[in-house]
Amino acid sequence: MDILYLDFLFPKGHLNLDINQIDRLSKIGDVTILSCNDRYKSIPFKARLIESKYLNVPYGKIKTRVTSLKNMFITSIMARKIKRDCIFVSSFDTLMFSLGRFFFRKEDKIFLVHHFNTDELKQPIKSALFKSYMNKVEHIVFAEFIKNHLISKYKISPKRVHVIPHHMVTINNSNTFRKFDCVGLSNSNDQDIIEEIIKLEKAEGIIKRAEKRVILKSKSTEFDNGYLKVINGFIERTQYDNYMENARSIYMPFPNSFQNRMSGTLIDALSNDKVVYGSDIPVVRYYSNKYPGICNVINNADDFFKLIVENSQNNKSNFTFDKFKEDHSNELIEKGMTNLLKFEGRSR
Known part of the structure; x- marks a missing residue:
């Protein structure tokens, strides 16, 4: 399976999560990453990294939206030359994706990873635009209660919402002394x-x-x-x-x-x-x-x-x-992703 890994926001705090997701996906299929320059110091050896100076990290509320739309447009052009069975989007702007999704092929199988996006849907405009594409993509969330909320509140097809555990971040710690209560x-x-x-x-x-x-x-x-x-x-x-x-x-x-x-x-x-x-x-x-x-x-x-x-x-x-x-083990994350992508591969 050929997996295209995209990010439209490049949050600094998500880097460890991105690396873990890429590592898990690279054990399932062939992963190609499209990224801004200098985000990744190292990647799993099986993954292929393509960097572009035209992809940017957005800053500021308005600029974030404009830049994320630009990032979607640029990656959609770059993606035309890349073989892929599915597109894995690690972060996205809820509003701008309603427009940016049209840059990609209609037949592209797109997986969106939700972070703060679900909470944003309390805003009427974002909720309305989300509903315009919610049943045309796949949604990945980190816990069952988030999945249940999306299904019950927004009537997303249960088949389109998938729970993958959040990876663990372990500090190399041999210190048994605790300075802070x-x-x-x-x-x-x-x-x-x-x-x-x-x-x-x-x-x-x-x-x-x-x-x-x-x-x-x-x-x-x-x-x-x-x-x-x-x-x-x-x-x-x-x-x-x-x-x-x-x-x-x-x-x-x-x-x-x-x-x-x-x-x-x-x-x-x-x-x-x-x-x-x-x-x-x-x-x-x-x-x-x-x-x-x-x-x-x-x-x-x-x-x-x-x-x-x-x-x-x-x-x-x-x-x-x-x-x-x-x-929350890597083994369980990988198993969840394997089952998800195998199912989607059969449904294509």
Whole structure:
């Protein structure tokens, strides 16, 4: 099978996911990657990489849409010379794909990987345009609850929505010493929750009195009393990994708007044996039901302080971590992709 691997947005944070997907696909068929310059330092030896200076990484809300449409047009021209049985799109703009899909052949079998796209469908215009192509392509999501939402809410044919587990990101960690009791560094953190935690800590010094060390990320605020540290701004991957490596547990104070999508923070945490505590949102509920003990729902800032003081995050279940790792293994991802592509090959 000949697989064409495309990306219309080239998100920096998705690079590890892209490499893993390419690696899995290259064990199934012959993979050709069309990419902007210098994105991939190395690729699986069986894959073929074609770079173009005309493909660009988009920045800014409006420019992202324009650039993604341009990337679709350029890759569609390049693709005309490439033999393919299917096209695997690792990221796409929900709006612009409604136009850009016409650049490709009508008979092309296209697989779209959903990230934040499903949550965007709450916006009427995006929902309407999505419906114009939703049953003309295949959809790949990372969890059953996202699949169920697409089918029940938007009436997509169940045969067109496929669940492939998100790959694990493991930090090479031989360090058993944990400097931080809890770390929460996602860009998705709810600013209101962070502000409430800072307000309570300033007033009562709960974390300081308990001598717990906590690091959280804010969109705009900085705070540090020697025990609770709140940082803002961009965090380099090496620094992020260092915090993750040295944490006892991970906190995900996400907003209610974070609904039908996967969390890379959650996957990073569970991949590295870190207990997760998060807001009462679908992805946390889904994983807490599936892997009780290592993923837990907490409701508000008061619950967070209670958690830190009681130090209950030491309650681990090795069996549950093993089950998570089994369910997100490369072998299971490859098996899912193999079954998916074999089925599609028969249906052509």
